[in-house]
Amino acid sequence: MADLKITGLHKYYGSVHAVKGVDLEIPAGEFTVLVGQSGCGKSTLLRTIAGLEDADQGNIEIGGELMNHVLPRDRDIAMVFQNYALYPYLTVFDNIAFGLRARKTPAAEIEPKVRRAAQMLAIEPLLGRYPRQLSGGQLQRVAIGRAVVRNARMYLFDEPLSNLDAQLRDEMRGEIKRLHQELGKTMIYVTHDQIEAMTMADRIVLLRDGKIEQAGAPLDLYERPATRYVAGFLGSPAMNFVPAQLQDSGALAVQLADGTLLALPASRNDKLAGWRGQPITLGVRPEHITRASGELRQGLVRHTALIELVQPTGSRTYATFRLSGAEVVAELQAHDVSQPGETIELAIDMNRVVLIDPATELVVS
Amino acid sequence: MNSLHGRRRIRLSLRLGAAVAITLFFLFPIYWLFMISFKTPDEIFSYPPKWYPGQLQLGNYAVLFKDGDATAVWHSLVVAGGSTLIAMFLGTICAYSLARFKTGGEHLANWIISQRMVPPIAVVFPIFLLYVWLGWVDTYVGVILLYTAFNLPYVIWMMRGYILDIPLALEDSALVDGCTRWQVIWRVVFPMCRAGLFATAIFTFVFAWNEFLFALVLTRTEVVTYTVQVTFYFGGQSNFWAKISAMSVLGTLPIFIVVAFMQRYLVRGISLGAVKG
Numbered sequence: 099m100a101d102l103k104i105t106g107l108h109k110y111y112g113s114v115h116a117v118k119g120v121d122l123e124i125p126a127g128e129f130t131v132l133v134g135q136s137g138c139g140k141s142t143l144l145r146t147i148a149g150l151e152d153a154d155q156g157n158i159e160i161g162g163e164l165m166n167h168v169l170p171r172d173r174d175i176a177m178v179f180q181n182y183a184l185y186p187y188l189t190v191f192d193n194i195a196f197g198l199r200a201r202k203t204p205a206a207e208i209e210p211k212v213r214r215a216a217q218m219l220a221i222e223p224l225l226g227r228y229p230r231q232l233s234g235g236q237l238q239r240v241a242i243g244r245a246v247v248r249n250a251r252m253y254l255f256d257e258p259l260s261n262l263d264a265q266l267r268d269e270m271r272g273e274i275k276r277l278h279q280e281l282g283k284t285m286i287y288v289t290h291d292q293i294e295a296m297t298m299a300d301r302i303v304l305l306r307d308g309k310i311e312q313a314g315a316p317l318d319l320y321e322r323p324a325t326r327y328v329a330g331f332l333g334s335p336a337m338n339f340v341p342a343q344l345q346d347s348g349a350l351a352v353q354l355a356d357g358t359l360l361a362l363p364a365s366r367n368d369k370l371a372g373w374r375g376q377p378i379t380l381g382v383r384p385e386h387i388t389r390a391s392g393e394l395r396q397g398l399v400r401h402t403a404l405i406e407l408v409q410p411t412g413s414r415t416y417a418t419f420r421l422s423g424a425e426v427v428a429e430l431q432a433h434d435v436s437q438p439g440e441t442i443e444l445a446i447d448m449n450r451v452v453l454i455d456p457a458t459e460l461v462v463s
Numbered sequence: 464m465n466s467l468h469g470r471r472r473i474r475l476s477l478r479l480g481a482a483v484a485i486t487l488f489f490l491f492p493i494y495w496l497f498m499i500s501f502k503t504p505d506e507i508f509s510y511p512p513k514w515y516p517g518q519l520q521l522g523n524y525a526v527l528f529k530d531g532d533a534t535a536v537w538h539s540l541v542v543a544g545g546s547t548l549i550a551m552f553l554g555t556i557c558a559y560s561l562a563r564f565k566t567g568g569e570h571l572a573n574w575i576i577s578q579r580m581v582p583p584i585a586v587v588f589p590i591f592l593l594y595v596w597l598g599w600v601d602t603y604v605g606v607i608l609l610y611t612a613f614n615l616p617y618v619i620w621m622m623r624g625y626i627l628d629i630p631l632a633l634e635d636s637a638l639v640d641g642c643t644r645w646q647v648i649w650r651v652v653f654p655m656c657r658a659g660l661f662a663t664a665i666f667t668f669v670f671a672w673n674e675f676l677f678a679l680v681l682t683r684t685e686v687v688t689y690t691v692q693v694t695f696y697f698g699g700q701s702n703f704w705a706k707i708s709a710m711s712v713l714g715t716l717p718i719f720i721v722v723a724f725m726q727r728y729l730v731r732g733i734s735l736g737a738v739k740g
Binding site (some may be wrong): 145148149150169170171173175176177179180183184185187196197200203244248254275 | 636637639646
């Protein structure tokens with residue numbers, strides 16, 4: 099059964115239409131990530147679920163009950179905020195106990211609950227300190243502890259890691275995911291970071307301009323994006339897009355503006371039947387361009403490239419070259435290329451490329 | 464290096480000397496006031512003036528207490544304390560409403576502070592006539608209500624500023640964690656702006672404490688405040704300097720005490736470290 103069900107949700111801020119008709123069902127126990135660029139309505143959606151904003155139109159149901167006019171405190175949710183939202187005048191212990199006290203939990207129950215939450219997050223030694231005496235990572239642990247101690251039905255996270263440095267962010271990402279496995283509660287997590295979305299989510303809901311662009315399992319979205327936006331949003335380095343035309347000279351092929359022909363495998367013929375002779379956008383992920391060696395596998399096409407930029411990351415090396423005028427990044431093995439100016443043979447995996455209708459920006463195949 | 468050190472030293476001692484001189488200059492009238500209140504009539508009028516009384520005699524104070532004049536200080540305490548409490552309570556919840564719910568649109572807050580700019584003299588006689596009609600002349604209710612009304616715009620304006628400084632996420636978090644709106648005010652807003660709350664209360668109290676015009680017109684004998692009481696000692700023929708000074712000292716002490724205890728709240732900064740970024 100859906101733990102959270104949103105139907106036809108609209109939200110306006112004055113004349114700004116922040117959420118434009120969202121329908122969403124989240125099963126109990128699932129880790130859902132709402133992801134999108136800033137201003138896409140993801141935080142507004144989360145705040146509306148929490149009851150901190152009123153829905154202007156549409157319904158929000160939690161556990162089958164209509165929540166539209168239920169106060170935040172009665173929705174049985176806990177929320178972690180981007181800026182920690184800790185009370186500077188309370189100790190860590192009192193911060194974590196705040197929600198329990200507000201709900202008139204007997205004092206005898208508070209102490210063990212706070213200790214257990216603190217243990218889970220390894221912040222027990224900090225219980226007597228004040229927030230100003232803590233580091234960013236510790237503050238975020240306390241903020242999460244305050245949510246965990248509540249034992250709520252649903253946990254909401256509003257960009258909780260965006261104030262942390264990269265290393266701490268990696269660490270806390272794992273921590274939150276582990277917490278989800280331990281607690282087994284429904285969690286909804288808002289972020290603009292596609293890596294957080296990919297690594298943490300059971301399901302990604304990608305928002306754009308107040309609407310759901312696509313929702314699904316992370317790898318589903320990555321491998322089968324529905325639109326050019328989704329294809330370009332997920333993945334780092336981002337997918338390469340090259341304007342082209344679909345040619346049929348016996349077998350189907352993608353013809354680039356400079357005349358280069360990239361043959362498509364026969365397996366992709368079905369969906370492309372109606373697109374012969376039409377303009378089309380070719381989408382290639384950086385990892386689907388490799389160094390060509392010897393005989394190429396079925397569906398790979400050879401391309402000679404003059405490398406303009408080399409960015410080694412250690413495990414992989416990003417190489418930038420031009421494909422019919424468009425800048426394209428290939429994710430190669432660490433030692434495949436060493437200098438800009440080298441000319442190397444690359445192989446583009448045409449089994450995995452995405453073909454997009456440039457007019458509608460929908461993925462065709 | 465030595466000369467640099469020496470120059471810095473000279474500059475520091477000059478600065479210190481100036482500070483001491485200025486402080487003495489401003490403290491002198493207060494010193495003089497205290498001294499007169501302990502002097503005998505002969506000492507008060509002696510020439511050349513005596514810098515300090517021959518002995519610490521409390522006769523001037525004893526007279527004030529024996530005649531019951533000292534109750535004026537009590538009246539002032541009741542009036543200033545009462546109006547401060549009411550103005551702080553009403554003003555803070557008004558300010559919360561203005562800050563968080565945008566009550567009355569953008570300009571209501573500006574309109575409210577403009578009420579503080581009304582010259583008292585323009586309204587004192589209409590208010591007097593109104594009070595005669597209501598039977599509020601020379602009553603606690605009348606004076607307290609008037610001081611409350613006069614202080615409210617200031618309290619609302621100040622508290623609105625402090626409340627706007629509180630990160631919204633702190634309140635949101637409390638709402639989700641199980642607080643009602645009233646609990647949010649009590650458990651988050653009050654502690655977060657405690658310094659501002661005390662500072663505003665001190666200024667409100669001092670205003671009511673020092674107020675003279677309204678008290679002069681609206682009181683007779685029952686709730687005469689100390690500021691009005693002092694004027695009774697200025698006679699046509701002669702001034703009762705002993706009583707004036709003793710009464711003034713009695714009227715100054717409560718403010719000294721209040722400020723001494725609340726001084727640390729006059730410095731803001733309690734919310735540092737609340738929210739990062």
